[in-house]
Amino acid sequence: MPDLGLKVKQLKKRKDEFKEALREAKQKRMARTDYEGIGITRMFNKIGSGDRTIEEEFYVLKEYRKPSTFVRDFYWYDEQGNRVTNAVPKDREQSEILILHGPYKRYANGTLTDEGFYYLGAKDGRWEKYDQNFMLLDKSRWHRGFPADARIAYYDSSHTKIKEVIPVEYGKIRGTYMAFHENGRLAEEGKFENGVKIGRWTEYHPNTTRQFRRKLTQYARDQWEEGFEPYVISEWDEKGKMTYERPKEKTVVEEADDN
Known part of the structure; x- marks a missing residue:
């Protein structure tokens, strides 16, 4: 008959070895x-307390x-506000801010809710969101x-100057579209x-100092709105x-006849 006690010891040893391997792998990641x-x-950053701790x-x-x-x-870490943010830095030199780069994890009351990576402040790699x-x-x-999966076109063969970014999700064009002038400034969004x-589309002049809008166009609210004719606002x-502003539609207010 097989020695059950020996098998239990072997299983326990394998389990301990597996835990140790996980611990070492975690330490390497942390290092x-x-x-x-x-x-x-x-x-590290901590916000709130008790069951509302982030x-x-x-x-x-x-x-x-x-x-x-x-x-x-x-994205960058705002030490004064004690938060990770993508807000435009104000009242400080951009070279002084702490830009996120590498792994990111967010916990709510001790439970992992978000994880991913950043590259020079921009989202990179695989991002996942979990429930409690x-x-x-x-x-x-x-x-x-x-x-x-976005389709990116470039002005140059070395792929350093982006011409346009066409958003693609699951094989369909969906999300935020962006086009750029050759000088790198935003041309359309x-x-x-x-x-x-859908929604409002904005075009911009290629100014290198302060950039101004060129045109604001209104499209349908969603893909299902039929018969909608886009118009320039x-x-x-x-x-x-x-130089142009679309006249506001006139509304006729009729007074109620009490007689």
């Missing part, structure tokens, strides 16, 4: 000193590097600030819903002076 060859520093574990650049001018939102039972709610893939333009010149 990370760079991401994509760029030096990083590990940081904790974040993330990394920031050891030495400042300028985020890509083509990425609209970049650690069930996967959403996942997405990014490449340095843009959806991984708007949203697609299954290949259909406003237009501006290169100095920001309005």
Whole structure:
């Protein structure tokens, strides 16, 4: 007959070895000193208390590097506000801010809710969101600030000057579209819903100092709104002076006849 006691000991030994391997792997991850060859520093942040505690574990650049001018939102750690944010830095030099770079994890009351990576402040790699039972709610893939499946066109063969970013999700054009002038400034921005333009689209002049809008166009609220004719709301010149404004529709107010 097989020695059950020996089998139990062997299983326990394997379990202990597995736990030790996981612990060592975790320590190696925690000891990370760079991401994509760029030096990083590990940081923690805690907000709230009790069952409303939010904790974040993330990394920031050891030495400042300028985020890509083509990425609209970049994330950084606001030491004064004690938060990770993508708000435009105010009252401080951009070179002084702590830009996120590397792994990111967010915990709500001790439970992991979000995890992913940043590259020079832009979302990168695989991002996942979980509920309180650690069930996967959403996942997405990014490449340095843009959806991984996005179609990106360039002005140059070395792929340093982006011409346009066409958002693609599950094979369909969906999300925020962006076009750029050759000098790197934003040229046009708007949203697609299954290949259909929706909402307000904005075009910009290629000014290098202060950038002004060129045209604001209204499209249907969603892809299902039939018979909607897009129209121009406003237009501006290169100095920001309005040159056209669509007349507001007149409304006729009829007074009630009490007689």
